[in-house]
Amino acid sequence: MNLTMIGAGYVGLVSGACLADFGHNVVCVDMDSDRIASLEAGEIPIFEPGLDIVVDTNRREGRLSFTTGLADAVSAADAVFITVGTPSRRGDGHADLSFVEAAAREIAAALTGYTVIVTKSTVPVGTGDRVEAIVREERPGTDFAVVSNPEFLREGAAIEDFKRPDRIVVGTDDPRARDVMNEVYRPLYLNRAPILFTDRRTSELIKYASNAFLATKITFINEIADLCEQIDADVQDVARAMGLDNRIGEKFLHAGPGFGGSCFPKDTLALVRTGESHGAPLRIVTTVNDVNEKRKAAMADRVVAALGGSVSGTIVAILGLTFKPNTDDMRESPSLSIIENLQRAGAKIRAFDPKGMEPARQLVTDVTFAADAYDCATGADVLVIATEWESFRALDLDRLKSLLSRPVIVDLRNIYSPAEMRDRGLTYYSIGRPVIN
Secondary structure, three states: OEEEEEOOOHHHHHHHHHHHHOOOEEEEEOOOHHHHHHHHOOOOOOOOOOHHHHHHHHHHOOOEEEEOOHHHHHHOOOEEEEOOOOOEOOOOOOEOOHHHHHHHHHHHHHOOOOEEEEEOOOOOOOHHHHHHHHHHHHOOOOOEEEEEOOOOOOOOOHHHHHHOOOOEEEEOOOHHHHHHHHHHOHHHHHHOOOEEEEOHHHHHHHHHHHHHHHHHHHHHHHHHHHHHHHHOOOHHHHHHHHHOOOOOOOOOOOOOOOOOOOOHHHHHHHHHHHHHHOOOOOHHHHHHHHHHHHHHHHHHHHHHHHOOOOOOOOEEEEEOOOOOOOOOOOOOOHHHHHHHHHHHOOOEEEEEOOOOHHHHHOOOOOEEEOOOHHHHHOOOOEEEEOOOOHHHOOOOHHHHHHHOOOOEEEEOOOOOOHHHHHHOOOEEEOOOOOOOO
């Protein structure tokens, strides 16, 4: 099949590369000429494990190409995927659909023959109706269908998620569009990936509802962690026991500094606004958002408490800047709130992240970026683990102790054993676990 991705960002590039790997001919279109030039030169603008190999392989074999020319790419396509950004709209939190609407107009102008227009961007309920109306307005009488096909990609595991998905959701009532989408995903037949066909609006809501539920699980276990600290219980044992119940499941029950990233914060807020707009307030999701924002801000207070109530004039070493490991995504990362609040309290910040330092330079000021974890810890009064990168899981604790001005570690991801830290002579604070003296 001939497929076109409108947008060569995270979703468009991962989806396009994987579909090309299935054997389809894929063209990724983007208005950013610098991005296209980089991709044509074999440079990947985002960090996603394994993506560089998939892109390079399919470029060399002629199945994946990049262009700024939308018209030719659309006119030759069996299906055109809209994969542009839908950021939170400033001022009200609704999803900004300006990029989606602009893409719909450009696609309309280039259509030739029956074409399936697939909305893969995360969009509010009713966006497919809006896209269809735009195309009909721009090109009356054109033969096309608009389909919803939300993505469920985890940053850091996107290739695996695309090729071995838990489910594929397709929203359409058009029999021809259903046949096209079945053909798009036919290579996944051997993986037995279930394709769930729904109406378009249901499909759009599934994406938001899924993200909101996962965000709720995170926020729930974080509040349980706070209770554990007050009653000397262990949140990791609580979460493990809960997760063994197959009605609950173990995923997203890891206590920490709160959720961030490109999806959960904006999608939960957009869902709340959708509920408000339709007279169906989503009180649980509203509370999840509020609790999460307060939690991220409160993480700095834990560092202050670990140093006796003041960080003025101290050096705080932060390991991990991205919102999760295996990505360079800094959007809504808890580390941003931690850094800002500690600086406001008078601390000097030194930081290290395996992939996030370059994007972080655009978002924070007066931060010293270190060469590695040990360089980051040298001379610091406290070491804060903010992201659970694998390279942080087996640090030389004796070396860290010798490098720190004070042997204090605040582990916001619970990657170490309190007993082991005590035995190494380190003062150790974690999330939702009893302090072992």
